[in-house]
Amino acid sequence: MRILHTSDWHLGRSFHREDMLSHQATYIDHLLEVVDAEEIDLVVVSGDIYDRALPPVDAVRLADDALVRLAHSRATVVLTSGNHDSAQRLGFSARLIDAAGIHLRTDASRVGIPLVLDDAHGPVAIHGIPYLDPHAVAEPWQLERRSHEAALTEAMRRVRADLAGRPGQRSLVMAHAFVAGAAPSDSERDITVGGVSRVPTSLFDGIDYVALGHLHGSHVLDDHLRYSGSPLAYSFSESTHHKGSWIVDLGAPGTPLSTTFVPAPVPRPLARLQGTLEHLLADPTLTRHEEAWVEVTLTDEVRPAAAMDQLRRRFPHTLMLGFSSTRSLTGAPSAGDSRTQRDHDVARAFINDLRGQGPTPAEERLLDQAIDACCDTDDSGRESGDMLISSGGSQ
Template identity: 70%
Template sequence: MRILHTSDWHLGRSFHREGMLTHQASYIDHLLEVVAAERVDLVVVAGDVYDRALPHVDAVRLADETLARLAASRAQVVLTSGNHDSAQRLGFSSRLIDAAGVYIRTDAGRVGTPVLLEDEHGPVAVHGIPYLDPDAVREPWGLAGRSHEAALTEAMRRVRADLADRSAATRSVVLAHAFVAGAQPSDSERDISVGGVSRVPTSVFDGVSYTALGHLHGPHTLTESVRYSGSPLAYSFSEADQHKGSWLVDLGAEGVISTTFVEAPVPRPLARLRGELESLLGDPGLAAHESAWLQVTLTDAARPTGAMERLRSRFPHTLVLGFEAAVPGLGSLPAERTHGRTDHDVAREFMTELRGTEPSDDETALLFRAVDACCDDSDVDTVLTEGD
């Protein structure tokens, strides 16, 4: 059986206010091309189909189109809900949709009931475990602890109980949406910790032929049979160096035979640049980044005027701009007496010493307003004299 493992589509998500739906639709086109070209038998989607519990109508339309195209393809599909999805909304009409060969598993109560498939080597039991909120399943499942490990341990107990009743030739595939120890998170993933406990050990999945994980946005190989596919698109600049795609897994009579990472198309590369504004604008070595989405950190001693507009004149897709000017230690500032000088004078000199340049007229006016707002009487800025 040939399996294509994908997850974390986050349909409807934006990237720093840039709409991603067109790029997500392009990924779906790529996915269907891989299914056809590689003769995929089973597509597994390990959660976070949508980016929010109440997805935008355009995201729902793309999901509907995607599932219809997959149903018409040569592959069968098992799909689970993630922590961004609404399990009830995503799972609506799942029992009817089963008939189309698209199996949506979002109900924690059905954990342990697999989708049963066949290949030339015999049966394959596919157990789709939706994202399990420890607070939601603790009481009905009688969990002793309040953690993701406790919830998934119980889920896997149910999976193993089902497999124990099947023939020894039955191979198993498990989908789970969790933070499994040994993988590195990205900035764009929502924290799922409960009381500080979010990590799950890989040993929870021992004995499973293949475990398809979702939640983390980078691809990770935790063991030969336990993997994250990662998200198909980058959703934060912390993912700039990640390769995006899906795992193509060949399952033989004894388990995993081979795995191949199939890279997804990159709609627009991401990059992070750092330096002084004039240097970035004039460096010919940065030509390759002119078409990329950029996060730029400027290190000029004084904040340049119109920095974003000037950057976008060369790098039109700059999305994030930050400043990290070199600041002298406060101990190097002169410790002159403030007697006989106004609060305005002291604040203005402090700003000049700190930045190395005097504030502009507009900056000075704003600074004085801030100083006045901190005074007991904002209408008075008296001159201090000896003895006051």
């Protein structure tokens, strides 16, 4: 049986306010091309189909289009819900949709009931385990502890109880969880419960293949235990990831797996750049990043004026700008100091501390106008200004 393992589509997600839907549609096109070209028998999608429980309409349309096209493909499809999905919404009409060869597994009460498919070597039991919220399953499953490990332990007990009645049959388990040995990125939603979110790899011992979802990087924890990762990058911490999916060839019982990583299309690469503004604007080796989504950390001792505007003239898709100066900042004047200074002087001192140099004459005039408009004070009096500064300038 030839299996395509993917997960974490996060349909409807944006990237620092950049719409990703067209890029996600490109991935769906790629997925269908792989199913056809590689003669895939089974597609497994291990959770987080959507980015949120109530997805936008355009994301629902894209998911509908993807499932209709997969239903008309050569492959059978199994999808499970992730921690970003609404299990109820994703699983709506699951029993009807089963008839089209699209199998939605979102109901925790049905864990342990497999989809069984046959190939030339006999049956394969596919157990799709949806994301299990420990608080939601603790009472119906009578868990002793409310933890991810306790919930998945019970889920795998149910899976093994089923497999015990299928001696010699091959098995595939889908799970959406944080399994020990893999590293998260910045874009996964924290699923920590009681300070513990990781589960041990030993929970999945004896399963022929475990298709994991939740982490956005591709990880091989064991030959039979893998994350596909998300097909697109959803944070700059994923700039070094290689996005894609796994093709898994499941042969006769007892034979080793054969796996191949299939890279996903990269609509726009990511780049993390650091240096002075002058260096970043002039360095010819950075030409390759001019069409990338860019995160910049400037190291100038004095913060350049209009830095983002200057950066975007060379790197038009700069999305994030930070500063990491080696100069020690003294900080704004203390409350005690401010009582003996005009508001205008406090503002000038703040600019000097921030930049390492005071405001320009034009900036001084603008600051004075803003302070005069807000504080209603003059050179000889501090009544209104004192009140504003002592209250944190909340007015």
